[in-house]
Amino acid sequence: xxxxxxxxxxxxxxxxxxxxxxxxxxxxxxxxxxxxxxxxxxxxxxxxxxxxxxxxxxxxxxxxxxxxxxxxxxxxxxxxxxxxxxxxxxxxxxxxxxxxxxxxxxxxxxxxxxxxxxxxxxxxxxxxxxxxxxxxxxxxxxxxxxxxxxxxxxxxxxxxxxxxxxxxxxxxxxxxxxxxxxxxxxxxxxxxxxxxxxxxxxxxxxxxxxxxxxxxxxxxxxxxxxxxxxxxxxxxxxxxxxxxxxxxxxxxxxxxxxxxxxxxxxxxxxxxxxxxxxxxxxxxxxxxxxxxxxxxxxxxxxxxxxxxxxxxxxxxxxxxxxxxxxxxxxxxxxxxxxxxxxxxxxxxxxxxxxxxxxxxxxxxxxxxxxxxxxxxxxxxxxxxxxxxxxxxxxxxxxxxxxxxxxxxxxxxxxxxxxxxxxxxxxxxxxxxxxxxxxxxxxxxxxxxxxxxxxxxxxxxxxxxxxxxxxxxxxxxxxxxxxxxxxxxxxxxxxxxxxxxxxxxxxxxxxxxxxxxxxxxxxxxxxxxx
Numbered sequence: 001x002x003x004x005x006x007x008x009x010x011x012x013x014x015x016x017x018x019x020x021x022x023x024x025x026x027x028x029x030x031x032x033x034x035x036x037x038x039x040x041x042x043x044x045x046x047x048x049x050x051x052x053x054x055x056x057x058x059x060x061x062x063x064x065x066x067x068x069x070x071x072x073x074x075x076x077x078x079x080x081x082x083x084x085x086x087x088x089x090x091x092x093x094x095x096x097x098x099x100x101x102x103x104x105x106x107x108x109x110x111x112x113x114x115x116x117x118x119x120x121x122x123x124x125x126x127x128x129x130x131x132x133x134x135x136x137x138x139x140x141x142x143x144x145x146x147x148x149x150x151x152x153x154x155x156x157x158x159x160x161x162x163x164x165x166x167x168x169x170x171x172x173x174x175x176x177x178x179x180x181x182x183x184x185x186x187x188x189x190x191x192x193x194x195x196x197x198x199x200x201x202x203x204x205x206x207x208x209x210x211x212x213x214x215x216x217x218x219x220x221x222x223x224x225x226x227x228x229x230x231x232x233x234x235x236x237x238x239x240x241x242x243x244x245x246x247x248x249x250x251x252x253x254x255x256x257x258x259x260x261x262x263x264x265x266x267x268x269x270x271x272x273x274x275x276x277x278x279x280x281x282x283x284x285x286x287x288x289x290x291x292x293x294x295x296x297x298x299x300x301x302x303x304x305x306x307x308x309x310x311x312x313x314x315x316x317x318x319x320x321x322x323x324x325x326x327x328x329x330x331x332x333x334x335x336x337x338x339x340x341x342x343x344x345x346x347x348x349x350x351x352x353x354x355x356x357x358x359x360x361x362x363x364x365x366x367x368x369x370x371x372x373x374x375x376x377x378x379x380x381x382x383x384x385x386x387x388x389x390x391x392x393x394x395x396x397x398x399x400x401x402x403x404x405x406x407x408x409x410x411x412x413x414x415x416x417x418x419x420x421x422x423x424x425x426x427x428x429x430x431x432x433x434x435x436x437x438x439x440x441x442x443x444x445x446x447x448x449x450x451x452x453x454x455x456x457x458x459x460x461x462x463x464x465x466x467x468x469x470x471x472x473x474x475x476x477x478x479x480x481x482x483x484x485x486x487x488x489x490x491x492x493x494x495x496x497x498x499x500x501x502x503x504x505x506x507x508x509x510x511x512x513x514x515x516x517x518x519x520x521x522x523x524x525x526x527x528x529x
Contacts, residue, residue, distance in 0.1 A: 001025050002304040003043060003065075007032060008050035010072060014293025021301050038062045046300050048072060049079070051280070057083040070300045072292040073098060073283055074151070076313055077205050077232060085314045088331075092299050092312045095151055097292035098283035103155035105282045106200055106230045109254035113226055114139055114198075116252075118276045140164045145196025147212065148231070149174055149184060153202035157184050168192055173391050193220040198228065205232035215240040224251040230282045233257040242268055245275065256282050316366035316373075316386040325362050332439035333367040333415055335453035335529055336431045337374025339441060340417050342527045343459055344427055347379060348419035350399040352426070357413035360404035368402055371417060411442065444498050447489040451500040455484075456528050458501040458512075463520040464490045471518045472501065479511040 004018060006028045018026045029040060034054055041047060041063040048070045049055060055069055060083040069079055071093040084091050112118055115136035123130050144160045146153045146169035157167045161183050169179060170189040179186040189212075192199065199221070203209045213227060214237035227250060229236045238259060244250035255269065255277045262279065269275050283292070295311075302308035307323030309315050318326055353371055355364050372389040376396075384392050393400060408414075411432035418428040430443035431453070441451045451457065462468050469486070476483055485502035507515075507526060516524045 002045040002067075003027065004046035004048065004300060004304075005029065005041060005044040006048045007037060007040075007053040008048070008072070010048060010050075010297070011290045011293035013290050014072070014295075014297035017294060017297035018301060021305060023305050024301060034058075041066065046070065046304055048296055048300060051075065051078055053078065055079040055084075060084050060087055060089065063089075068092060068300060068303050070296040072296040074102075075204060075232065081314055090303060090309060090312050090315045092296065092303070092310070094292040094295040094299070095311055097295050098285075098288040099151040099155055101285045101288035102152050102230055102282040103159065105256060105278070106152070106156050106202075106228060107159055109228055109230065109256065109276060109278070110139070110144075110198060110200070110226075112276050113228070113252045113254040116276075119273060139198075142166070142197040143168060143195055145169070145192040145199040146171075146184070147189070147192065147199065147201040147235075148203035149179065149182075150202060152231075153200075154182060156200060156202065157182055168195060173388050173395055175391075175395060190220055193217045194222070196225065197222065198226045200228040201231050201235045203231060203235060205234050210234050211237040211240075213237060213241070215243070218244040218249060221249065223249055226250070226252045226254075228254045230254075230256040233259040233261060238269060242272070245269075245272055250274075252276075256280055313385045316369040318366055322363055322366070325359075326366055328433055328437050328439070329359055329367055329413075329415065330370045332431045332433060332453075333370035334374035335439060336415060336417050336429055336441070337371040337376075338378040338529060339374075339453055339527055340419055340427070340429045341375045341378025343429075343444075343525045344419060345379070345525075346421060348421045348427075349397060350420045351375065351393075351401070352418040352420075353400070353402045354416040354418075355402070355404045355414075356416070357406070357408040357411065359413040359415065360406060364402065364404070367415065368400070371415075372400070375417075375419075414442070416443075441500070444489070447491055447496075447498045449487050449489040449498060449500060451485070451487045451502065454502075454529050456503050456506045456526065458499075458503060458507060458515070458524065459527055460499050460501075460515070460524045461522040462497050462499060463522070464492075464494050464497040465520045468497075468518070468520050469499065472499075472515060472521075475511060475515055475518065476501075476503065476507070479508060481505065481507045481511065 002023055003025050009030055018024055037053055038058050041059055043065055045065050046068045050072050057080045060080055066089050068090045069084060074093055074095050076091055076093050079091055081091050116134045120134040143166045146157060149169040149171040160167050168185045168187050170187055170192045176186045212235055218240055241253055252274045257280055299310050306320040308320045309318040353368055369386055369389050372393050373384055373386055376384040376392055414430055414432045416428060416430040418426045420426045428445050432440055432442050434440050439453060441449060441453055482504040483501055484504050487500045490497040512524055512526055
C-alpha cells in the first residue's frame with residue numbers, strides 16, 4: 001500500500017482518482033506551515049502540492065519514504081528539485097494543464113491595461129464619468145514582445161496574432177524555424193526590449209531570469225512601453241518597474257504575481273494608477289483546476305503502481321513496459337554525461353552515443369535524453385531538464401548520433417559517450433551496471449577504471465610513476481579532505497594513467513591548483529554529482 005499526502009487543495013475529480021486506486025491510501029492535510037509539513041511527510045511515498053506549500057530540502061530529507069513529488073500546475077520553483085534528485089525522488093508537474101488559462105489571463109490583463117478598464121470601473125463606482133481621463137490604446141498593429149515562448153507563451157503568441165499584432169520573442173530553447181512556423185520572429189533579448197510596444201514574460205524563475213526585466217532592460221525600451229507579468233514574481237524587478245512608471249518611460253503595467261505574495265498593503269505598485277493587478281489568478285479557472293488535479297493524480301498513481309514516468313522535470317518519460325529495464329540505466333546515462341562534460345569543460349560540438357548488449361534492445365530515447373541533460377547541465381546550463389534537453393542541444397548546434405550493437409565486450413550491457421570539438425580528438429567515457437542498481441564508470445578513453453559516479457571526486461591524468469598517489473594523499477590531508485575511495489587505470493606500465501579519487505566533500509580551489517603542480521600530474525578536474 002502506497003501512502004500519498006495531499007498538502008494543498010486538489011479538485012474532487014483528482015482526489016477521486018487517487019482514492020479509487022486499490023494500492024493507494026490518501027491523506028488530505030492542507031494549510032500546513034513549513035515546519036508542520038516537515039513533521040507530517042515521514043512515512044509517505046508520494047506528496048502532492050500546488051503553489052502554497054514549499055517542498056524544501058528539509059521536507060525532502062524528512063520524507064525518508066518519498067518516491068515522487070507532484071505539483072498540480074506548471075511551476076516547480078516551490079520544490080527543491082536538486083534535493084529531490086539527489087535522493088532519487090521524481091518531481092512531476094502538469095505543464096499543459098493550465099497553459100490556456102494562464103495565456104488567456106495574460107491577454108485579459110493586456111486588454112485591461114491598454115483600455116484602463118479596472119481604473120475606469122472604479123471611477124464609475126465612485127459616481128464619476130471621466131471619459132477623457134481613460135483614453136486607451138489599440139492593440140492592433142502593436143508589437144508584442146515575448147520573453148519565453150514555451151507552452152503558455154506560444155498560446156499568447158497565437159492569440160495575439162489573431163488580434164493583428166506583430167509578435168517577436170526571445171527564447172534560447174526554440175529554433176528560428178519553429179518560431180517562424182508559429183508566425184513569430186525570434187530576436188535577441190535586447191532587441192525584444194528595444195522594439196516591443198508591450199512586453200510579457202513567460203519563463204520560470206531561476207538565477208538566469210530573476211530581474212531580467214530590470215533597470216537596464218527598461219532603459220532599452222521605448223517610451224510608453226507596457227509590461228505584463230503572469231509568470232513568477234521576481235522576473236520583473238519591482239523597484240525598477242516603479243521607477244519606470246514614475247518617470248513616464250513605462251506607460252502601464254499588469255501584474256498577476258509579486259515577489260512577496262500576498263504583497264504588503266503599502267506596496268507602492270498597488271497604489272500606482274497605471275498598474276492593474278490580480279492576486280495570482282493565472283491558473284484560477286474551474287477548467288484548469290480540474291484539469292491539473294486530474295493530471296497529477298493520474299501521474300502519481302501510474303508512477304507508484306506501474307513505474308510510469310510522465311511530465312517529470314528531473315527524469316525522462318518511461319512507459320510501464322520500459323520502466324523495469326530502463327530506470328537503473330537512466331541514472332547511469334545522466335551521470336556519464338555529467339562526468340564527460342565536467343572533465344571536458346572546453347565543450348564539444350558532436351556527441352556519439354553507443355549502446356551495447358542488453359540495453360541496445362530497448363527504446364533508448366529516454367537514455368539519450370538523460371545523457372544530453374547530464375552533458376548540458378555539466379557544462380553549466382542550470383535550466384536544462386528532461387523536457388527541453390534535446391531542444392537545447394539542437395539550439396547549441398550539437399550534432400548527436402546514436403548507434404547500437406549486440407556485442408557485449410566485458411559487460412552484458414554498456415553505454416559509451418564520445419565527444420569531439422571540431423576536428424579534434426574524440427574523448428570517450430563508458431559505463432555499465434554492476435548488479436541491478438549500481439552504476440559504474442568502467443572506461444575513460446581506452447583506459448579501464450572502476451568508479452561509482454556519485455558525490456565528489458578528483459579526476460586527474462598523470463604519468464605512471466611512483467609517488468603520485470602518495471603526494472595526492474598528503475595534499476588531501478593538508479586540506480582536511482577525506483579520501484573515500486581510489487581507482488587507477490593505465491594504458492601500459494610506466495605510461496599514461498588516469499586516477500579517480502572519491503572524496504567525502506568537495507576540495508577547495510586552492511587544493512586543486514596545488515595538486516596540478518605536483519610532479520608527474522598533467523590535468524586535474526573536480527567532478528560533482
